[in-house]
Amino acid sequence: MADGKDFQYPAFYQLPPFFTLQPHASVRAKQLELWKQLISEYCSFHRLFIIDLREDRSTEVLTLNISPEAAGRVELHTEKARKVLAEHLVQQQAALWADEAAKERLLVLWRSVAGWADLILQWAAENGLMGSVETVQSLMDGEAAEGQEFYGAPRELIMAALQELVRRNRATLFRGSSGSEGVKFLSA
Secondary structure, three states: OOOHHHOOOOHHHHOHHHHOOOOOHHHHHHHHHHHHHHHHHHHHHHOOOEEEOOOOOOOHHHEEEOOOOOOOEEEOOOHHHHHHHHHHHHHOOOEEEOOOOOOOEEEEOOOOHHHHHHHHHHHHHHOOOEOOEEEHHHHHHOHHHOOOOOOOOOHHHHHHHHHHHHHOOOEEEEEOOOOOEEEEEOOO
């Protein structure tokens, strides 16, 4: 993972009002779009897939340190502000709820679900896996997937991508007798 100091924050990130949910509708819409862009770029840079909204300081991108000693902090910390931002990201298909019922963890989509599905399908085709069965776990951390952009992605993202492939009739999902999840990749 890259050092946080290597990520280049945009100029607007240094403005404390950026961290306060703006009351005027058009200003808030622009603010939320800027947040969407920032979160997408930040998460892509750091290969960060999940943002936990319950933890005030869990994600550096939601906190602005306004002094070198971090004595002064400006945070997008109110529950309302985080929920508004999260709902905006989900509505704009820049995130999915990793926990649909609780709505406390966001799966950030710095690449669309369709884009992740395309990467997995391309990998399967390039590795002669069409018509064969793979475990879902092997897609996340298996030796054959090592070096792929989806390697190390959380189960929630892999499953969303595989469900997209099922929707396209390019994969079948199943559960084995041992309880492990599998996928069979289908040719066009």
